[in-house]
Amino acid sequence: MNSHKKTLFVALFASLMALFVANLGQAQPVSAASTRTIKVAGTKYKIPKDPKRIVTNVYTGDVLTVKGNVVGATSIDLKSPYVTKKQNKKIKNLGLNLKAEAVLKLKPDLIITSNETDVKNLKKIAPVVYIPYGSTGNIKATVTEFGRILNNQKEAKSWQKKFTKEATKQQKRLKNAGIDPSQTTVGLFDMQSGKVYIDGAKWGRGGQALVTGLDFQLTDAAKKIDKGAGYEQVSLESLDQYGADWIFFSNTETTKGSNDSAIKDLKANPVWQGLDAVKNDHVVQLPFNNVYYFDGNAVYHQMKLITDAMLKQVK
Incomplete structure (x- = not known):
């Protein structure tokens, strides 16, 4: 291989490697048929129709309430006595904050957070839904909202019935x-x-x-x-x-x-x-x-x- 061809080969290889590394932090493309657009706290988000791998900050319990599959959460969320041992074993403890490198390793298809800066830091990994604390209303409205976000309305309705029965008791x-x-x-x-x-x-x-x-x-x-x-x-x-x-x-x-x-x-x-x-x-x-x-x-x-x-x- 002469020096000119060798130089071109090295340049092409370097370009391909740079593109590969850059794409590591990019959300994986999904077809329009597998996504839907929702509006949360006045902002529109394009998210998976049925998210399978969810990372959460603050809202771990809310996602679990409507049977969402959480794969990573912050440490404070996981200290909750209402997160079962079985659930805890399946969820990666991400520490106090959602760090991009740790979140990327979990390959989430949806991130839900109460921290607005997470949107900027994590949006290249997966769609990030920002829910300001206290914006979802009382607990009945909150469970309904998370059922809507995760497309788990059936699970949300089931919780409502269980909650009403327990409250009456x-x-x-x-x-x-x-x-x-x-x-x-x-x-x-x-x-x-x-x-x-x-x-x-x-x-x-x-x-x-x-x-x-x-x-x-x-x-x-x-x-x-x-x-x-x-x-x-x-x-x-x-x-x-x-x-x-x-x-x-x-x-x-x-x-x-x-x-x-x-x-x-x-x-x-x-x-x-x-x-x-x-x-x-x-x-x-x-x-x-x-x-x-x-x-x-x-x-x-x-x-x-x-x-x-x-x-x-x-x-």
Whole structure:
């Protein structure tokens, strides 16, 4: 081979290799017949009609609720007690964030995230559906929405029936004990980094189980928070503005014991001690990890968890 031909061959080979490497990060082309266009939070997405390999950030539980096949998820999602051991074994733990290299190895055909930057970082790997947190409505609407996105409407309807049946069962238990949820207000108090927050119904902490499932009522002050950001830091002096018939208290710890002194100060505060729920022994603290998650499976189980705790309190 003369030097001119050799130079052309080397250049052609280098070009082909560059093209091959570039295509590694590209989403695999699919025929129009196997895709559909959906609209989520005002944005249109072209996605597979029946996605088979889904990577998720925040919405792992929601996808699993409607029987979607998750192949990779963030570590916080996989700590949920409502993700079964069997499911966990089949899902790759991707750490705190979705890194492109790790996601690429899983060969997903759909990525669902609450992080807008994932769209830019991962869109060459597979279609990325960005769902802003809190944009899907209450838990019933959320499950319906995920059923639509994944084309699993049948599974979503099945969950709705199961959820309604369980909600009715737990409401009956409460009423038999003299607690009528429709006539009872609840407050969601959360301690984070030594500060007290009031949560609405859409910020996890059992809010959807209490309000959408069991039919408890938020106070007017909590409703304003729920319609806004969904949570609000408050001072100890203003706690009486957020009093309710029952208070549900959660402890969001960054490290074990990090909120101990703050909780001690809260319980010793005269304003806290003056709340009707505190005086009536209607304060319930539930295991944080059990009420942190807010997907369909989580909320379904939280209804019994909350009911059991309340009934134990009134005995």
